[in-house]
Amino acid sequence: EIVMTQSPATLSVSPGERATLSCRASQSVSRNLAWYQQKPGQAPRLLIYGASTRATGIPARFSGSGSGTEFTLTISSLQSEDFAVYYCQQYKNWPPVTFGQGTKLEIK
Amino acid sequence: QITLKESGPTLVKPTQTLTLTCTFSGFSLSTGGVGVGWARQPPGKALEWLALIYWDDDKRYSPSLKARLTITKDTSKNQVVLTMTNMDPVDTATFFCAQFFGGYYPFWGQGTLVTLSS
Numbered sequence: 001e002i003v004m005t006q007s008p009a010t011l012s013v014s015p016g017e018r019a020t021l022s023c024r025a026s027q028s029v030s031r032n033l034a035w036y037q038q039k040p041g042q043a044p045r046l047l048i049y050g051a052s053t054r055a056t057g058i059p060a061r062f063s064g065s066g067s068g069t070e071f072t073l074t075i076s077s078l079q080s081e082d083f084a085v086y087y088c089q090q091y092k093n094w095p096p097v098t099f100g101q102g103t104k105l106e107i108k
Numbered sequence: 109q110i111t112l113k114e115s116g117p118t119l120v121k122p123t124q125t126l127t128l129t130c131t132f133s134g135f136s137l138s139t140g141g142v143g144v145g146w147a148r149q150p151p152g153k154a155l156e157w158l159a160l161i162y163w164d165d166d167k168r169y170s171p172s173l174k175a176r177l178t179i180t181k182d183t184s185k186n187q188v189v190l191t192m193t194n195m196d197p198v199d200t201a202t203f204f205c206a207q208f209f210g211g212y213y214p215f216w217g218q219g220t221l222v223t224l225s226s
Binding site for chain 2: 001032034036042043044045046049055056087089091092094095096097098099100101102
């Protein structure tokens with residue numbers, strides 16, 4: 001099973017600033033990586049797939065990069081609605097599909 | 109417009125079997141490459157993938173839970189059913205169903221909280 005490790009667990013950033021979230025895979029997943037945003041009481045929302053392709057309707061301030069074992073989600077200028085928990089998910093080797101433990105992005 | 113909605117009991121007793129139904133619209137489970145999967149999320153914790161059923165009835169399960177899970181589909185009703193046997197208090201979680209395509213999950217249901225209590 002591929003283990004996904006996200007860092008940091010909590011990230012405090014001020015609105016308007018840039019946020020950088022990391023995700024590391026225990027073995028290469030090529031570019032088979034997705035990012036999701038989850039707000040309290042809501043379902044996850046797909047942001048990025050294929051490591052860097054934005055899903056339909058996702059603002060351009062969200063960008064993904066990386067390949068192999070190291071991945072980054074960058075939010076270029078934080079808006080109030082971006083404060084949430086973010087999960088990465090690999091789909092290279094499955095079952096099982098595996099998610100990271102999440103990064104909580106909070107207002108500084 | 110693609111929507112999914114989970115339904116089932118909100119309270120389950122230990123050792124009982126949980127049966128959840130995912131009713132979806134806006135896509136067909138007879139379309140090649142499409143699937144519907146289930147994941148769960150204990151309160152305050154991360155997502156855990158459970159199972160997936162493909163358009164061709166191929167099924168995949170989490171290895172750690174495979175013995176307890178069964179996933180089936182009724183294409184004519186646009187429904188996918190997940191059963192989990194021998195429920196335990198640690199299984200308390202919000203259960204989500206989601207459309208699967210290409211390895212990831214573009215659309216999700218709102219989730220249903222299932223609580224274990226005797």
